[in-house]
Amino acid sequence: GAVVSQHPSWVICKSGTSVKIECRSLDFQATTMFWYRQFPKQSLMLMATSNEGSKATYEQGVEKDKFLINHASLTLSTLTVTSAHPEDSSFYICSASKGDLSEQYFGPGTRLTVT
Amino acid sequence: DAKTTQPPSMDCAEGRAANLPCNHSTISGNEYVYWYRQIHSQGPQYIIHGLKNNETNEMASLIITEDRKSSTLILPHATLRDTAVYYCIVREYNDYKLSFGAGTTVTVRA
Numbered sequence: 001g002a003v004v005s006q007h008p009s010w011v012i013c014k015s016g017t018s019v020k021i022e023c024r025s026l027d028f029q030a031t032t033m034f035w036y037r038q039f040p041k042q043s044l045m046l047m048a049t050s051n052e053g054s055k056a057t058y059e060q061g062v063e064k065d066k067f068l069i070n071h072a073s074l075t076l077s078t079l080t081v082t083s084a085h086p087e088d089s090s091f092y093i094c095s096a097s098k099g100d101l102s103e104q105y106f107g108p109g110t111r112l113t114v115t
Numbered sequence: 116d117a118k119t120t121q122p123p124s125m126d127c128a129e130g131r132a133a134n135l136p137c138n139h140s141t142i143s144g145n146e147y148v149y150w151y152r153q154i155h156s157q158g159p160q161y162i163i164h165g166l167k168n169n170e171t172n173e174m175a176s177l178i179i180t181e182d183r184k185s186s187t188l189i190l191p192h193a194t195l196r197d198t199a200v201y202y203c204i205v206r207e208y209n210d211y212k213l214s215f216g217a218g219t220t221v222t223v224r225a
Contacts, residue, residue, distance in 0.1 A: 004158075032211060043202075043215040044159065093158045102208050106158035 003027050004096050006107035013084055013114055020080045021110045023094030029074035030096035034104060035067075038091040050077050084114040119203045124220040133190040135219055137203030140184040145207055148179060150188050152199040153218070159202065162188065193223045 003026040013019045023033060032051050036044040048064075050056040050071035058064045068080040077096075081088055091111055095104040120138040127133040139148065150162040163170055163177045165186075170177045176189040190197055202218040 006158075034211070043217055044153075044213075045215075046212060049211060091156070095158070097211065103161060103164075104211075104213060106160065109156065109158045111156070 002105040004105045004107040006094055006110050010111040015085055015114055016083055018080055018082045020078055021092055023077045023107050025075045025096045028098050031099050032097045033071055033077040034095045035079050036093045086114045089114045119216055121203050121219045126222050126224055127193050129223050129225050130192055133193040135188040135201050138185045139205045142183050142205050146205045147208055148186050149204045151202045154199040195223050198223045
């Protein structure tokens, strides 16, 4: 159990457009979901934490108006990159926790390329 | 947060045990040691965690020194599919933040 999926697995978009990435917990209810970003040859950096039904908490330096996070249900969180620019090209990874936050289950990641 | 130090890379032979060290000299009493790995272009995968006792599961063993200032992840019989970046992370049990460092890039060679 504890499977997390992401859709799409990769996306190419033009500069100035918005793109939405979905993160789903397939076999459990995720009270908390996390979004990470990973640039090439670098480690994962936490962007934000979202709890179902409430506003996301963003890490320092992450623009909340650019990276819109919605956690509308216990199995779905979405990350929308608004007005994407080439520097937003990255590997975006979500994770989910069942409730006690002791363990995070990671999705397979979404490769975003902005041209 | 306690910080960890890992070697940047290591090679190991297929079928042999891989021993991955991690130093966490400033770990506090209520912080656990977690290990994750990330295969290229995939999300991280949980491996194991422990507080002070040695732990074993189907993937690996975790050996924590008595003073808890260091630990070793053991992959008992490395396979080519174990080639990945391995991250050692210390955190409190219910602290949601996972601080990923640079990790150790493990390459298993045939």
